Amino acid sequence: MSSAIQEYNSLQTESDHEICSKLAEIIDENLPGAQSKIWHSHPVWFLDENPIVGYSRQKKGIRLMFWSGKSFNEEMLNIHGSKFQDASVFYNDISEINENDLKRCLKKSENIQWDYKNLIKRKGELIPIKK
16 A cells, blocks of 8 residues: 555544555555555546546545446445446445455456546547446
């Protein structure tokens, strides 16, 4: 885990810190080729500069978001974006994290990707790059 992400996690409440650290650990283990950094003030993992997964603290809890998650057809990702292909799940306790479900979504995130990297070049048009 990068030091910037460790620092982000350490600034959270004790409960949120546990959730964030667990999510980062699982993501790092299951996306070994991903680059991680703090992007728009929260941890995000990228494959070939395309954002894949990240988390942030929101009113409803820790939001784990997959940028292409709407295409995963996963029940666990029950919060869908309205404009793009993102889908999320919220956690309020570490016990809510189902590692098998998360690992399955991370595997799908490698194989199902929408091209967010070139969204500005395409003037807002989002196209699949892996399906």
